[in-house]
Amino acid sequence: MAVIGYARVSTCEQTLDLQRDALKEAGVTNTYEDRASGKTTDRPELVHCLKALREGDTLVVWRLDRLGRNLQDLIRIVNDLEKCGVMFKSLKESVDTGAPTGKLVFHLFAALAEFERELVSERTVAGLNAARARGRKGGRPQRLDAKQQRAALAMMKSREMSVAEISRHFGVSRSTLYSLQAANKQ
Incomplete structure (x- = not known):
């Protein structure tokens, strides 16, 4: 059962030293490192890291925002890890899915993210209906009058x-x- 770390900084000017030190202190034996914005989907070392994880392993990050691009992405990754029998740990937020409390915290995150998605959808539909009631039609403008x-x-x-x-x-x-x-x- 390996303890594997993942670290990421957004720019080349930033240093990974703080994350490396925290991961090493947490018992991480192998760390995968990316230098990429959290908004980009191109994080090759994260892909390698996720492929290297095996059942019983633990993935450790310094902070939650180092792993996921947004809350939905983070929840998806952690749920995928859980399905494979891999635990997840975030040092800064003290989240550890290997413990019942950590699982509870993560399920709360997931519930809040789902609630947020539903609210956005509801507001979008309400806005479209209000626009239609005022005689506005959605879509691209007509090219020809x-x-x-x-x-x-x-x-x-x-x-x-x-x-x-x-x-x-x-x-x-x-x-x-x-x-x-x-x-x-x-």
Whole structure:
């Protein structure tokens, strides 16, 4: 059962010394280190670290924000570790999923993250409904106004010009014209 560490700093100017020292003091035998922003998904050493972990191992980080890009990402990673029988420990926040209290804290994080996602979704739907009630329609603005649409449809119906020529004339794609035609057949 290995105790493996993961450390990350956001920029090349930052140093990993503080994290290295804390991980070493916690009994970490092998540390994987990335120099990448937390927002980026490209963290090659984290990928190697996660592949190296085996059932019964413990992954240790200095702080929670060193592992996950956001709360959802952190919860996903820790849940994946748990499924593989790997414990997780964060030194700064004193979270240890090898202990019942640590598991409870993590489940609370997960519940709060789920609650936050639902609130965002609810607010989005409410905002869209309010906009519709005021006569606003979502989506991209129409490329052609009503007069241009009528002219394009008439040109397509007369077949004097090809659809490609009509699309160049109005500065739109052929698929826009076909969509316009299909919407007006109803």
